[in-house]
Amino acid sequence: MLIIHHPDELSDYLLRLKIQQKSIGFFPTMGALHAGHISLLHAAQKATDTSVCSIFVNPTQFNNPDDLAKYPRTLEADIALLEKEGCDVLFLPNAEELYANEKPMSLDFGGLATYFEGASRPGHFDGVARVVRLLFDYVNPDHAFFGLKDFQQCMIIRSMIEQLGLNLKLHFEPTLRESDGLAMSSRNIRLESALRNSAPVIYKALTFAQASFGSLPIHEIEAQAKSMIEREPNYKVDYFQLADARTLEPLNDEDKNAEPVALAAVFAGDVRLIDNLLMK
Ligand code: PAF
Numbered sequence: 001m002l003i004i005h006h007p008d009e010l011s012d013y014l015l016r017l018k019i020q021q022k023s024i025g026f027f028p029t030m031g032a033l034h035a036g037h038i039s040l041l042h043a044a045q046k047a048t049d050t051s052v053c054s055i056f057v058n059p060t061q062f063n064n065p066d067d068l069a070k071y072p073r074t075l076e077a078d079i080a081l082l083e084k085e086g087c088d089v090l091f092l093p094n095a096e097e098l099y100a101n102e103k104p105m106s107l108d109f110g111g112l113a114t115y116f117e118g119a120s121r122p123g124h125f126d127g128v129a130r131v132v133r134l135l136f137d138y139v140n141p142d143h144a145f146f147g148l149k150d151f152q153q154c155m156i157i158r159s160m161i162e163q164l165g166l167n168l169k170l171h172f173e174p175t176l177r178e179s180d181g182l183a184m185s186s187r188n189i190r191l192e193s194a195l196r197n198s199a200p201v202i203y204k205a206l207t208f209a210q211a212s213f214g215s216l217p218i219h220e221i222e223a224q225a226k227s228m229i230e231r232e233p234n235y236k237v238d239y240f241q242l243a244d245a246r247t248l249e250p251l252n253d254e255d256k257n258a259e260p261v262a263l264a265a266v267f268a269g270d271v272r273l274i275d276n277l278l279m280k
Pocket of ligand 1: 028029030056058061128131132150153
C-alpha cells in the first residue's frame with residue numbers, strides 16, 4: 001500500500017492512474033478503522049481499479065473540543081489492517097496542507113441539516129462538507145463510498161455532490177453491527193464495560209420502533225423507545241425521532257407517503273453514539 005501525505009502528491013499520483021484509464025474508488029475516514037470501514041474498502045475494490053482510503057480527524061466538523069481530543073486514534077493498527085485487506089493507497093494529510101488552498105463554497109442543505117445531528121452539533125455538517133469537498137478535489141474519485149450508519153451525513157454528501165455538480169458515483173453501504181446489534185463505530189472502543197454491555201439497547205429500541213410502526217402513534221413510539229434506552233444506567237437520549245428519509249423532516253402520523261426512518265443519538269456516559277433504522 002502506498003502512503004501519501006501531501007495533497008498535491010496524491011492528486012499527481014492519481015491523475016497518472018486516470019490517464020491510464022484506471023478508475024478510482026475512494027472512502028474517507030477518520031481512522032480507528034473497524035469492519036464497517038473495511039466493507040467500504042471491499043465495495044471500492046469490487047467497483048474500481050484503485051482503492052483509496054483517507055484517514056484524517058477533521059477538526060472543522062467537531063463543535064466540541066473535548067470530543068475532538070478524545071476521538072480514538074489507532075494509526076498503526078489502521079495501516080496494518082488496510083495493508084492486510086489490500087487497500088492500494090492511503091492518504092494521510094495534515095490539516096494545514098489540506099486546508100491550504102480551500103476555495104470558498106456556498107451550499108444550502110435546507111431541511112436536511114436542520115434537525116438531528118444538524119441541531120445537536122451546530123456547524124458539524126459544514127465541516128463535513130468542507131473536508132469531503134477538499135478530499136474529492138484532491139482524489140477526484142470515480143466512485144465514493146460512505147456508511148449508512150451516518151444516515152444524515154450520507155444525505156448531506158449527496159446534496160453537496162448535486163449542488164456542486166460533481167461527476168462521481170456515490171455508494172451508501174449498510175451499517176455493520178456487532179453480534180449483539182450495536183452498530184460498529186470508531187467510538188465504541190471508548191465505552192467502558194458496563195456501558196458497552198448496555199449498548200445493544202439502542203438497536204433494540206430501533207427494532208421496537210420498526211415493529212410498532214403503523215400500529216402505535218409516532219410520538220408514542222418515540223417516547224417508549226426513549227424510556228427503554230434511559231432505563232440503562234448512565235444512558236441519556238439526545239434524540240430518538242422518526243423522520244422522512246428523503247427530506248429528514250420529522251415525521252407525523254399523517255405522512256402516509258413518507259419513507260420512514262428512525263434516527264437516534266444517545267450518550268452512553270460521555271460517549272455519543274448514533275444509529276438509525278428504516279421502518280419499512
Ligand atoms: O464519517 C466520517 O468518518 C467523517 O465524517 C468523514 C466523512 C470522513 C469526513 O471527515
